[in-house]
Amino acid sequence: YLRASGGGFFSLRYGESKLCVNSFVRQLASRLDPATVEVAAVHPGSTASGFWHSFPAWAQRCIASVAQGPDQGARTSLFCATEKGIVSGGYYADCAPAAASFWLGSTAKADLLWQKSCAWTGVSPTKLNAQ
Numbered sequence: 001y002l003r004a005s006g007g008g009f010f011s012l013r014y015g016e017s018k019l020c021v022n023s024f025v026r027q028l029a030s031r032l033d034p035a036t037v038e039v040a041a042v043h044p045g046s047t048a049s050g051f052w053h054s055f056p057a058w059a060q061r062c063i064a065s066v067a068q069g070p071d072q073g074a075r076t077s078l079f080c081a082t083e084k085g086i087v088s089g090g091y092y093a094d095c096a097p098a099a100a101s102f103w104l105g106s107t108a109k110a111d112l113l114w115q116k117s118c119a120w121t122g123v124s125p126t127k128l129n130a131q
Contacts, residue, residue, distance in 0.1 A: 022091055023109070023113050025041040025089055026104070027110055027111070027114040031128040032088070038086050039088055039089060040080040040086055040088070040092050041092070042076045042080055042092050043092065043093040044075075044076055045073060045093065045094070047073030048063070048064050048067040048068065048069055048070065076094060
């Protein structure tokens with residue numbers, strides 16, 4: 001997270017990808033009927049998983065010493081999948097709504113991400129608009 005050019009251990013790209021996920025979830029929620037479908041972005045917390053396999057061995061050992069197990073890492077995802085009345089388009093951590101990044105404030109960038117995502121996947125940008 002120390003440089004913006006991407007690549008490497010301290011890349012900002014991971015954080016940027018999480019912002020995109022949150023932005024996409026908000027856009028998707030705004031296009032779906034919340035009475036039919038709810039969507040949420042989930043932060044599972046630092047979890048000991050295969051995600052870390054490309055990190056240096058010393059970093060993997062450090063992470064393993066403080067990270068939660070996969071069962072605990074899955075808790076918030078399961079909460080959002082089974083709990084009635086979650087906030088569609090919301091961001092959740094530790095089985096509760098959490099404050100999303102202030103970087104998500106750009107509607108223009110969110111709309112651009114939606115348009116590009118639709119183009120990359122071949123989905124019409126208006127296909128999912130709520131009736």
